[in-house]
Amino acid sequence: MYGYNGKLLRINLREKTVKTEDLDLEKAKKYIGGRGLGTKILMEEVDPKVDPLSPENKLIFMTGPLTGTPTPTGGRYMAITKSPLTGTVACSNSGGHWGAELKYAGYDGIVFEEKADSPVYISIENDTVEVKDASELWGKTVSETTEALLEKSPEKSKVLTIGPAGEKLSKIAAIMNDKDRAAGRSGVGAVMGSKNLKAIVVRGTNKVNVYDSDKLKAVFSDSLKKIKENGVTGEGLPTYGTAVLVNIINENGVLPTNNFQKAQFDKADDISGETLAEKYLVKREACHRCPIGCGRYCKVDDIEGGGPEYETLWAFGSDCGVSDLKSVIKANYWCNELGLDTISAGATIAAAMELYEKGYVKDDELDGLSLEFGNGEAVVEWTKKMGRREGFGDKLAEGSYRLAEMYGVPELSMSVKKQELPAYDPRGIQGHGLQYATSNRGGCHVRGYMISPEILGEPEKLDRFSLEGKTEWAKTFQDITASIDSLGLCLFTSFALGAEDYGELYNAVCGTDYTGETILEAGERIWNLERIFNLRAGIDPKEDKLPKRLLKDPIPEGPSKGWTHKLDELLPKYYEARGWDKNGIPTEERLEKLGIDDEGLAEPACE
Amino acid sequence: MKIEVRLFATLRKGRGKKVYIEEDEGLTPKDIIDQLKIDEKDVSILLVNGRDGKLDTVLKDGDIVSLFPPVGGG
Ligand code: SF4
Numbered sequence: 001m002y003g004y005n006g007k008l009l010r011i012n013l014r015e016k017t018v019k020t021e022d023l024d025l026e027k028a029k030k031y032i033g034g035r036g037l038g039t040k041i042l043m044e045e046v047d048p049k050v051d052p053l054s055p056e057n058k059l060i061f062m063t064g065p066l067t068g069t070p071t072p073t074g075g076r077y078m079a080i081t082k083s084p085l086t087g088t089v090a091c092s093n094s095g096g097h098w099g100a101e102l103k104y105a106g107y108d109g110i111v112f113e114e115k116a117d118s119p120v121y122i123s124i125e126n127d128t129v130e131v132k133d134a135s136e137l138w139g140k141t142v143s144e145t146t147e148a149l150l151e152k153s154p155e156k157s158k159v160l161t162i163g164p165a166g167e168k169l170s171k172i173a174a175i176m177n178d179k180d181r182a183a184g185r186s187g188v189g190a191v192m193g194s195k196n197l198k199a200i201v202v203r204g205t206n207k208v209n210v211y212d213s214d215k216l217k218a219v220f221s222d223s224l225k226k227i228k229e230n231g232v233t234g235e236g237l238p239t240y241g242t243a244v245l246v247n248i249i250n251e252n253g254v255l256p257t258n259n260f261q262k263a264q265f266d267k268a269d270d271i272s273g274e275t276l277a278e279k280y281l282v283k284r285e286a287c288h289r290c291p292i293g294c295g296r297y298c299k300v301d302d303i304e305g306g307g308p309e310y311e312t313l314w315a316f317g318s319d320c321g322v323s324d325l326k327s328v329i330k331a332n333y334w335c336n337e338l339g340l341d342t343i344s345a346g347a348t349i350a351a352a353m354e355l356y357e358k359g360y361v362k363d364d365e366l367d368g369l370s371l372e373f374g375n376g377e378a379v380v381e382w383t384k385k386m387g388r389r390e391g392f393g394d395k396l397a398e399g400s401y402r403l404a405e406m407y408g409v410p411e412l413s414m415s416v417k418k419q420e421l422p423a424y425d426p427r428g429i430q431g432h433g434l435q436y437a438t439s440n441r442g443g444c445h446v447r448g449y450m451i452s453p454e455i456l457g458e459p460e461k462l463d464r465f466s467l468e469g470k471t472e473w474a475k476t477f478q479d480i481t482a483s484i485d486s487l488g489l490c491l492f493t494s495f496a497l498g499a500e501d502y503g504e505l506y507n508a509v510c511g512t513d514y515t516g517e518t519i520l521e522a523g524e525r526i527w528n529l530e531r532i533f534n535l536r537a538g539i540d541p542k543e544d545k546l547p548k549r550l551l552k553d554p555i556p557e558g559p560s561k562g563w564t565h566k567l568d569e570l571l572p573k574y575y576e577a578r579g580w581d582k583n584g585i586p587t588e589e590r591l592e593k594l595g596i597d598d599e600g601l602a603e604p605a606c607e
Numbered sequence: 608m609k610i611e612v613r614l615f616a617t618l619r620k621g622r623g624k625k626v627y628i629e630e631d632e633g634l635t636p637k638d639i640i641d642q643l644k645i646d647e648k649d650v651s652i653l654l655v656n657g658r659d660g661k662l663d664t665v666l667k668d669g670d671i672v673s674l675f676p677p678v679g680g681g
Contacts, residue, residue: 231651231676231677231678232679235617236676236677236678239617240616242679245678247616247675248615248678251613251654251673269624456651457652458679461659464659495679
């Protein structure tokens, strides 16, 4: 067995039983692992119409075949389930060290079923897997839980946990590992909380077998060289992390400000990566086997911890009109401690601020705390209240869409499929906007990072306003990303590596015979499988859209002034490029070509 | 004419955040980069008034030139 361990853990939380199952290797190689294989298992075992927070939903942790192997960034895992935020398939990816440790313990993944009748955690030490009482951990923050578990576990154990937000079923709750790495998006933390599952601590001492270690050495040093020589992965990300984007995106006039009411922030430099590095950065951090090391570790007043990332600087910064970097770092800290997705949390506060500005939310709900754009200290307090569902924070915990809906104005939520959009205004980045509208997990930038060609010029510079060729680009980016996620590598490697490189790494580790072309095809297969899940879950293709503001209201000022997003023109071409019909339903022909016709998935899933 | 040059990330070292350049007509971003002793290969993103610029674009009075080294992330 190479790359894969060939073993899955199946844990029934109601019965408190643990079973080890053989992995179907043929299926694994077809869907690669991680995101692809996890979705395949979810599809086979869970009715897509299931209530995401009911015991019938399952929570799957899956590593990739390259997780835990000597490959650059080979350390990632994914949490796959049905999302309580979007109702779509959820797949949230995280780095750190937990995923590799699970692999060293001898497993490719874990499938959680049902719900425990009281809080539990799982302890894994190689073959010994136990369901243990977690009543003393319930209510504790992420760092408290992590420390408590590390104390009573074997040395070098790794901890994955939810915080109070997940326990309280916040629809924007994250799953945290190694204290400050997050499988952040789509409310996966709430699914874990709904199962009364607080944490998983794991220690493994096995090695992952490699098919051809000589070849791997060669492929590894080749890809490492590319990563080191590439300006972004060799220099930009290591020096400034993702935070450096604040100024670039702002200079282009596409930095969403005050809940996307504007696209340029006059105080962007105050919350930029440059200012962060100058004032608060303590050290860099890297995930398992990562030669890039984009992680930041900051200290401000009496708190310190991992982050903030670009997305977080934006969400709590310009999107809330906040220029006080100290407050942004604190809000990030509380998201990590309480287990909240920083993008959705910040963007939800921004939406609440607009609701307040427009008079929908009134002072009598707010217990004296300000909800005005620009108030950094209040943003920190709202983050804490959101994580614990206190006062008006209870409404915030539902995410921006449900919040705005409560006041009868869902259009003030800047979200797609109810998931908050990240830090790029698509009106000035047309391909990226198409990507937002069609992402299989709703508003998301890492299903196909079109910022790379449209702003950063990698692998080549595209005109960000032009529609020309954007559908093909978006499709290719989406497909390759699905494969990278499934392999267990970090998406950031893609600034330097291409589909062939991934195929070579996969082949050296697993003895497969993937090529650049079949890597892309596997990604397309995964993309279509996710689409089918969503259609069966009842997500109408009409939901492939953007908030009205971004389609109708031109950007009011700055370098992207006057632009709206041209989704109407792009979407039909995108469906065509995907080989879907004009209503956005995968055609039998395309599914057959991708080899997903044999599994009873081809019948129209949505009438 | 007067051009505002905005510098970012590593390009700020020893140069500051903002530089104003006053010159007769015909100035290009290439001239600015040379004047500031920036290696051409260290500039990966070049914007003129927030739009993609070229090294040989002829600048007008009041233009804003933004220069970035290779950077990225999500
Ligand atoms: S590039 Fe950053 S996020 Fe990716 S594996 Fe490395 S440190 Fe982690």
